[in-house]
Amino acid sequence: MNAFRSELTPVQFLERSGTVHAERIAVVDGGVRHTWREFRSRARRLASALRAGGLEKGDRVAFLSFNAEPLLLAHFAVPMAGGVLVAINARWSAEDVAYVVEHAGATRLFVAAALEPLAARVAPRVRRIGTGVELESLIASGEDAPLESWLADESGPISINYSSGTTGRPKGVVYHHRGAYLDALAVALEHGMSYESVYAWTLPMYHCNGWTFPWALAAVGARSVCFPRVESAALWGLLENGVTHFCAAPTVLIMLANDPGARRLERPVRAIIGGAPPSPALIARLGELNFRLDHTYGLTETYGPFAINIPPPSSSAKPFDEQARIIARQGFPNVCAGEMRVVDPAMNDVPRDGRTMGEVVMRGNVVMSGYHRDPDATARAFEGGWLHTGDLAVWHEDGAVELRDRIKDVIISGGENISTIEVEQALASHPAVLECAVVAVPDETWGEVPRAFVTLREGAGATAAELISHCRTHLAHFKVPRTVVFGPLPKTSTGKIQKFVLREGAWKGREKRIN
Numbered sequence: 001m002n003a004f005r006s007e008l009t010p011v012q013f014l015e016r017s018g019t020v021h022a023e024r025i026a027v028v029d030g031g032v033r034h035t036w037r038e039f040r041s042r043a044r045r046l047a048s049a050l051r052a053g054g055l056e057k058g059d060r061v062a063f064l065s066f067n068a069e070p071l072l073l074a075h076f077a078v079p080m081a082g083g084v085l086v087a088i089n090a091r092w093s094a095e096d097v098a099y100v101v102e103h104a105g106a107t108r109l110f111v112a113a114a115l116e117p118l119a120a121r122v123a124p125r126v127r128r129i130g131t132g133v134e135l136e137s138l139i140a141s142g143e144d145a146p147l148e149s150w151l152a153d154e155s156g157p158i159s160i161n162y163s164s165g166t167t168g169r170p171k172g173v174v175y176h177h178r179g180a181y182l183d184a185l186a187v188a189l190e191h192g193m194s195y196e197s198v199y200a201w202t203l204p205m206y207h208c209n210g211w212t213f214p215w216a217l218a219a220v221g222a223r224s225v226c227f228p229r230v231e232s233a234a235l236w237g238l239l240e241n242g243v244t245h246f247c248a249a250p251t252v253l254i255m256l257a258n259d260p261g262a263r264r265l266e267r268p269v270r271a272i273i274g275g276a277p278p279s280p281a282l283i284a285r286l287g288e289l290n291f292r293l294d295h296t297y298g299l300t301e302t303y304g305p306f307a308i309n310i311p312p313p314s315s316s317a318k319p320f321d322e323q324a325r326i327i328a329r330q331g332f333p334n335v336c337a338g339e340m341r342v343v344d345p346a347m348n349d350v351p352r353d354g355r356t357m358g359e360v361v362m363r364g365n366v367v368m369s370g371y372h373r374d375p376d377a378t379a380r381a382f383e384g385g386w387l388h389t390g391d392l393a394v395w396h397e398d399g400a401v402e403l404r405d406r407i408k409d410v411i412i413s414g415g416e417n418i419s420t421i422e423v424e425q426a427l428a429s430h431p432a433v434l435e436c437a438v439v440a441v442p443d444e445t446w447g448e449v450p451r452a453f454v455t456l457r458e459g460a461g462a463t464a465a466e467l468i469s470h471c472r473t474h475l476a477h478f479k480v481p482r483t484v485v486f487g488p489l490p491k492t493s494t495g496k497i498q499k500f501v502l503r504e505g506a507w508k509g510r511e512k513r514i515n
Contacts, residue, residue, distance in 0.1 A: 007149075007151050007152070007153065007154040007177065007178075008154045008177060008178045008181040008182070009079065009149075009151055009154060009158070009177040009178075009180070009181055010075075010076075010079075010158075010177070010180045010181045010184050010212075010215035010218065010219070011076055011079050011080045011149075012181070013181075013184065013215055013218035013219040014036075014039070014040050014043055014076045014080075014218045015040065015146065017036045017040070017218050017219075017221045018036050018037050018039070018040030018041070019037075020036075020221060021036040021195055021221030022035060022036055022037035023035055023036075023037070024036055024195060024221055024223070025223050026038070026039040026217075026218075026221075026223065026224065027039060027069050027072055027223070027224040027225075027226065028223065028224065028225045028226065029068055029069040029226040030226075030227075032069055034069070036218075036221060039073070041144045042073055042077075042139055043073055043076040043077040043080055044077075044080070044142065044143070044144050044145060044146065044147065045139045045140070045141075045142030045143060045144055046073060046074075046077035046081075046135075046138060046139045046142055047076075047077045047078075047080035047081035047142065047147055048081070048142040048143045048145070048147060049138045049139065049141045049142035050077070050078070050081040050083065050108075050138075050142075051081050051082070051147070052141070052142070053138075055081055055082065055083055055107070055108075056082070057082040057083075057150045058082070058083070058084060058156075058157070059082075059083045059084070059107045059108075060083065060084045060085075060086050060104045060105050060106040060107065060160065061074070061078045061081075061083045061084070061085060061086065061106060061107070061108045061110070062086040062087075062088055062100070062101050062104065062106040062108065062109045062110070062126075063085065063086070063087050063088065063109075063110045063131075063206075064088045064090060064097060064109065064110065064111045064112065064115050064118060064119060065087075065090060065110070065111070065112040065115065065131055065205075065206075066090050066112065066114075066115075066204075066228035066229065067201040067204060067205050067226045067227060067228055068112065068131070068226050068228065069226060070110065070112075070131040070135055071087065071131075071205045071206070072205060072214055072224060072226065074087070074110065075087075075159075075205070075209060075210075075214040075215065076214075076218070079151075079158045079159075079177070080147055081147070082149075082150035082151070084157045084158065084159060084160060085158065085159040085160075085209075086100065086101075086104045086106055086159065086160045086161075086162075086172075087159070087161070087205060087206035087209065088100055088101070088162070088206060089162070089204070089206050089207070089493055090112075090115055090118070090204070090206060090493070091493035092118070092493075093118070094117065094118050094119070094120050094121045095121060096170065097118045097119060097121070097122065098119075098121035098122050098123070099169060099170070100162050100170060100172075101122050101123070101126055102122075102123060103162075103169075103172060103372070103373065104160055104162075104172060104372065106126055107126065107127065108126065108127045108128075108129060109122055109126050109127070109128050109129070110129045110130075110131050110135065111128060111129070111130060111131065112130075112131045112132075113130060113131070113132055151177060154176065154177045154178040154181070155176045155177070155178055155369065156176060156177060157174050157175065157176055157177075157369065158175050158176060158177045158180050159174075159175045159180070159209055160172045160173065160174055160175070160372050161173045161175065161206075161207075161208055161209060161300055163300050171371045171372075171374060171377060172371060172372030172373065172374070173300045173301050173368045173371060173372075174368055174369040174370055174371070174372050175209065175303060175368060175369070176369050178365065179303055179365055179366045179367070179368075180209070180212055180215055180303065181215070182336040182365045182366060183212045183303040183304075183305075183334075183336060183337070183365075183366040184212045184213075184215035184216040184218075184219050185216070185219060185335075185336055186305075186334040186335050186336035186337065186366070187211065187212055187213060187216040187305065187334075188216040188217075188219050188220050188222075189335055190294070190308050190334050190335060191245060191270055191272055191294055192270065193216065193217070193220050193222050193245060194220050194221075194222065195220055195221035195222060196222075196244075197217075197220065197222035197223070197244045197245055198222065198223045198225060198242045198243050198244050198245070199213060199217055199222055199223065199224055199225065199243070199244070199245045199246065200225045200227075200235065200238050200239075200243045200245070200246040201224060201225060201226045201227060201246075202230050202235065202246045202247060202248050202252060203246075203247035203248065203494070204493065204494060207300075207304075207493075207494045208298075208300050208303055208304035209303070209304075210247075210304075211247055211272075211274070211296075211303070211304030211305055212303050212304060213247065222245075225238060225243060230248075230252055230255075232255050232256050232259040232261075233259060233261055235256060236256070236259060236261050236262070236263075239265060239269050240265065240266075243269060244269060244270065245269070245270045245272065246269070246270075246271060246272070247271075247272040247273075247274065248271060248272070248273060248495070249273070249274065249275035249276060249494055249495035249496055250273060250275065250276050250277075250278045250279070250282060250435075250495070251276075251435060251489075251491060251495040251496075251497065252495050253271060253273060253278070253282060253286060253291075254282060254434060254435050257282065257285045257286060257289060258434060258457060258458070262289060263289070264288065264289050264290050265289060265290040265291070266290075267290070268290050268291065268292045269290070269291055269292065270291075270292045270293075270294055271286060271291045271292070271293055271294070272294045272296055272305075273293055273294070273295050273296065274295070274296040274297060274298065274304065274305055275494060275495060275496050276496060276497070277328055277330070277403050277421055277425075278293070278295065278327075278328055279328070279424065279425045279428035279429070280321060280324035280325055280327075280328055280425060280428075280429070281324075281425075281428045281429050282428065283324040283327050283328060284320060284321070284324050287320070287324075293327060294308060294309075295308070295309040295327055295328065295329070295330070295331065296308050296309075296334075297309075297330035297331065297401075297403070299389055300368075301367065301368045301381065301387055301389075302337070302362060302366055302367055302368070302387070303366045303368075305334065306333060306334065306337045306338075306340065306362055306366060306367075307330050307331050307332055307333050307334060307337065307340055307401065308331050308332065308334050309326075309327055309328075309329050309330060309331030309332075309400070310331055310332060311323070311326050311327060312326075312398065328402070328425075329396070329400045329401065329402040330393065330400075330401045330402060330403050331400050331401065332399060332400060332401070333362075333364070334366075336365055336366065337362075337364050337365060337366050338362065338363055338364010338365050338366065338367065339362065339363050339364055340360060340361070340362050340401060341360070341361050341362075341386070341395075342357075342358040342359070342360055342361075342393050342394065342395040342401060343358045343359055343361055343386075344358050345359075347361075347384050347386070349395070350394070350395055351395070352395040352396060352397050352399070353394075353395075353397070354394050354395070354396045354397065354402070355394060356394060356395075357392050357393065357394055357404050357417070358392070358393065358394075358395070359388060359389065359390070359391065359392060359393075359407065360389045360391045360392075360393045360401060360403070361384075361386035361387060361388055361389065362386060362387045362389065363385065363386045363387060367387050368387075370382075390406055390407045390408065391403055391405075391406055391407070392404045392405045392406070392407055392410060392419075403421060404419040404421060404422070405419045405420050405421055409439070409440075409499055411438075411439075411440040411448055411449070411450055412440075412447065412448065413440075413443070413446045413447060413448055413449050413450070413478055414445075414446040414447065414478065416478050418450060418478070418479050420437075420438040420439065420450070420499075422475070422479065423438040423450055423452070423471065423475065423479055423480075423481065424436050424437065424438050426470070426471045426474040426475050427452055427454065427467060427470075427471060427481075429470075429474065430462065430466075430467060430470045431457075431460070432456050432457055432460035432461060432462035433454055433455075433456065433457070433462070433467070434455045434456055434457045434458075434460075435454075435455050435489060435497075436452055436453060436454045436455070436489075437452075437453045437489055437497045437499055437502060438450050438451065438452050438453070438481060439451055439453070439499050439502045439503045439506075440503065441482075441483070441503075441506040441507070442506060442507060443482070446478075449481075449482045450479065450480070450481045450482065451481055451482065451483045451484075451485065451502075451506065452467065452481035452483070452484045452485070453484075453485045453486075453487070453489055453502050454467065454484055454485070454486055455486070455487065455488055455489055456486065464483065464484035464486075467481070467484050468480060468481060468482075468484065489502075490502070
């Protein structure tokens with residue numbers, strides 16, 4: 001080991017916080033509270049018990065849990081022991097859970113009692129451990145002492161995150177220690193976190209390792225508040241009693257902003273939004289409620305947030321609707337991320353004119369190592385030496401990136417490209433619209449045209465004709481939805497709207513250009 005270098009790993013953050021922030025509260029989970037000293041002790045004990053139980057370097061350890069202290073603990077104990085964490089989506093089917101455990105090659109599966117039925121199809125060879133009494137017994141058997149690190153290379157795997165699998169089997173995205181360390185530092189810095197911060201776990205920890213927030217909180221000694229399911233009334237109570245930060249997809253913030261008990265907060269709370277572009281209407285509403293919005297952008301393949309929107313100082317003097325449009329941009333790479341470009345099919349940069357569309361590509365410190373056991377998919381993703389996102393965007397003169405659509409979602413009607421995001425933002429500006437999604441449906445004349453799926457606010461009313469007329473005042477004629485369907489929207493466990501579900505019925509038996 002060189003005196004001028006150590007391998008970067010976020011496990012170091014916990015070792016430090018266990019001393020520097022020893023008496024501060026690290027985690028609150030219902031009636032359970034642990035200081036950073038206690039939390040570090042639990043991680044050390046679990047890690048040593050895993051090694052004593054036969055865990056070998058690189059063994060995959062799966063966790064099936066909602067947001068809870070044991071899953072937070074696993075983010076430190078498993079890599080501390082030399083293993084690789086596989087946090088499984090707690091809303092998947094038993095078949096999906098079994099597939100992920102098998103594909104990852106996990107040797108152990110920790111399961112919360114309420115989720116036992118989802119583990120029914122997991123192979124008997126995988127050792128199963130409950131996250132209640134069994135886990136506590138395992139922790140008690142371990143030693144509270146620093147473990148000799150088995151990490152020889154910071155580019156080694158720390159976790160495998162399985163994607164949502166909306167277009168087939170989930171793919172295992174491999175994160176490395178270096179990326180986890182650097183992205184956690186960027187998250188803490190970009191979102192203004194310190195040991196005085198209190199973070200509410202509205203984002204699932206099993207999604208992109210909670211956007212690396214488990215490690216970011218340890219880096220600064222901040223407090224975690226765990227709760228298994230997002231309920232807007234309960235979250236409002238936390239926001240008024242100390243919570244300073246939380247993460248959410250737009251659909252969660254829409255629910256929060258439209259809760260009957262929504263009221264302006266006495267002090268600002270930072271809401272870190274990602275997963276889909278927020279509409280200017282939602283941004284305006286959150287501002288009224290005293291939320292400070294940090295708009296981030298990334299993928300599972302980039303540890304979650306790769307970019308952050310940082311509006312220029314001059315934007316504060318602009319009218320609020322223009323400020324909201326600037327905040328809705330995806331922005332710039334975070335301080336540790338790397339590089340982000342918008343390119344044409346030949347990998348040339350598109351003009352920075354705010355109009356020419358291209359694909360967003362990325363490379364740098366917080367990009368995955370690749371897809372677990374899938375070299376072909378890895379090669380496709382990294383074609384040309386950059387990670388291809390599949391997102392279409394424009395590049396503004398100041399260097400900020402602004403998404404226009406997913407490549408698979410863009411509508412080509414009569415040869416004209418239509419951004420579904422642009423149409424959705426026009427719809428969302430109608431006061432009766434709670435949330436919406438726009439997809440392509442087949443048309444005999446134009447090939448395909450936009451169709452809107454809309455959920456109205458409780459107690460509000462609007463007809464399809466009214467919404468179409470509203471869009472005509474904001475959009476070119478060919479971009480206006482031809483039809484409107486009312487009702488709830490299908491979503492993933494992290495709150496993303498599943499557009500492929502909305503498209504399926506319309507395209508059944510017919511060939512769609514993409515997906």
